[in-house]
Amino acid sequence: MRVQSAITALAVLVTTVAAEDRVSYDGYKVFRIDTHDNSEEIHRLIDGLHAVEVSCGESDHFELAVAPEDVEAFQALGLDASLLSEDLSVDLELEGPVESFYESEESNYTIEVRQQALPALSWFSSYRPYADHATFFSQMQAAFPQNSRIFNVGNSHQGRSIYGIHLWGPNGQGNRPAIYFHGTVHAREWISAPVVEYLTWQLINGYRNNDALVRSFFNKYDFYIVPFVNPDGFVHTQSSDRLWRKNRQPRSGTSCVGTDGNRNWNFQWSTPGGASTSPCSETYRGQAAGDTPEIRALTTFTNSLRTRGIKLFIDWHSYGQYILLPYGYNCQARAPNHNAQMSVAAGYSSAIRAVSGTRFTYGPSCSTLYATTGSSPDYMGGAMGAEYAWTVELRPGPGSGSSGFVLPAGQIAASGAEQWEGIKYVLNTI
Ligand code: 0X9
Numbered sequence: 164m165r166v167q168s169a170i171t172a173l174a175v176l177v178t179t180v181a182a183e184d185r186v187s188y189d190g191y192k193v194f195r196i197d198t199h200d201n202s203e204e205i206h207r208l209i210d211g212l213h214a215v216e217v218s219c220g221e222s223d224h225f226e227l228a229v230a231p232e233d234v235e236a237f238q239a240l241g242l243d244a245s246l247l248s249e250d251l252s253v254d255l256e257l258e259g260p261v262e263s264f265y266e267s268e269e270s271n272y273t274i275e276v277r278q279q280a281l282p283a284l285s286w287f288s289s290y291r292p293y294a295d296h297a298t299f300f301s302q303m304q305a306a307f308p309q310n311s312r313i314f315n316v317g318n319s320h321q322g323r324s325i326y327g328i329h330l331w332g333p334n335g336q337g338n339r340p341a342i343y344f345h346g347t348v349h350a351r352e353w354i355s356a357p358v359v360e361y362l363t364w365q366l367i368n369g370y371r372n373n374d375a376l377v378r379s380f381f382n383k384y385d386f387y388i389v390p391f392v393n394p395d396g397f398v399h400t401q402s403s404d405r406l407w408r409k410n411r412q413p414r415s416g417t418s419c420v421g422t423d424g425n426r427n428w429n430f431q432w433s434t435p436g437g438a439s440t441s442p443c444s445e446t447y448r449g450q451a452a453g454d455t456p457e458i459r460a461l462t463t464f465t466n467s468l469r470t471r472g473i474k475l476f477i478d479w480h481s482y483g484q485y486i487l488l489p490y491g492y493n494c495q496a497r498a499p500n501h502n503a504q505m506s507v508a509a510g511y512s513s514a515i516r517a518v519s520g521t522r523f524t525y526g527p528s529c530s531t532l533y534a535t536t537g538s539s540p541d542y543m544g545g546a547m548g549a550e551y552a553w554t555v556e557l558r559p560g561p562g563s564g565s566s567g568f569v570l571p572a573g574q575i576a577a578s579g580a581e582q583w584e585g586i587k588y589v590l591n592t593i
């Protein structure tokens with residue numbers, strides 16, 4: 164079926180390991196498989212192989228990393244496949260090490276907090292451990308004490324706080340329509356959190372420095388930025404399995420763990436074709452809409468933003484360099500202000516490209532990529548009346564070979580900088 168997602172229904176059979184052991188991708192070979200409109204059948208054939216899908220989700224092909232012991236069995240299937248990488252673990256190394264910022268001497272954390280300074284931009288030179296991110300947000304809040312607060316929308320399955328930062332301007336808190344960002348619903352998409360951190364940093368810095376454009380944004384909007392929708396999954400990618408996607412909630416009757424938070428929202432949740440009903444799938448939607456603690460908490464929080472309305476919602480993902488507009492659940496459905504959304508997305512894409520040439524494709528999400536049901540932008544646009552409700556798929560681009568979920572640390576700052584230019588255009592235009 165056309166609407167069947169290219170990444171639906173794949174059972175990920177990564178070897179079960181004790182919590183402290185890391186899943187090794189040594190010797191995993193990555194293949195690009197052309198589906199020739201036969202995605203469902205191909206997924207049935209590869210079901211049972213030790214393999215993990217590392218696609219950005221284009222519908223005519225997908226990328227699969229196959230464990231060394233199953234490469235022969237995979238090749239015997241005779242699929243239209245080409246080899247992208249001899250060894251996934253070598254590609255994963257390109258990301259660079261996770262380095263603590265606050266434990267390093269050069270960060271001067273205590274001195275900076277005393278001076279109420281923003282964190283140094285060297286924050287963006289490496290990927291950081293989970294715990295450092297909360298410290299980074301408290302440091303930003305301390306640097307903007309009269310115009311921000313840290314809020315907690317609730318707890319994840321494993322009890323971690325799903326926190327965010329709320330920024331406001333001269334009209335006081337909660338008096339303007341919301342600009343609302345979510346990061347890291349998919350655990351392995353590491354570039355998402357640093358990019359929303361970069362945008363937050365620039366907003367605070369611009370306000371503090373009396374930048375006229377940034378001040379104009381604060382006259383019109385309140386900002387609500389949640390960097391880790393799925394903290395348990397993110398911690399799992401740092402401790403055990405770099406390519407984990409879902410949350411870490413077990414389900415009865417299966418040894419497979421995790422629900423896809425971007426299929427669990429209560430909008431068109433049960434419409435067929437855009438999510439999986441199998442707990443072993445990467446796009447498992449859950450047993451009922453909103454039955455994950457993360458999405459339940461965020462649903463309640465989102466409701467509280469309706470008083471002033473949601474002007475713009477962005478769910479930050481990677482990868483593929485896409486700006487995806489409503490809707491995901493149906494390839495014909497369009498938002499009432501579709502033309503306006505297309506025009507703002509076009510300008511956003513040009514503003515990004517003007518920085519250093521990075522190309523972002525834009526269009527309605529189902530027809531541009533593939534169908535998704537129960538996704539957060541669909542919920543925000545379709546159920547909450549958000550005027551602009553988008554998915555942004557960050558760097559790298561779609562043809563990125565073996566694993567686009569791994570973006571070299573040297574590109575974090577550039578990825579943030581091009582998004583800042585793009586988002587300034589968007590905020591100045593909507
Ligand atoms: O599948 C998803 O949830 C998103 N892609 S990802 O590779 N980051 O997992 C895409 C969501 C956008 N919505 C649609 N394509 N309908």
Ligand code: ZN
Pocket residue numbers: 349352480481
């Ligand atoms: Zn994603």
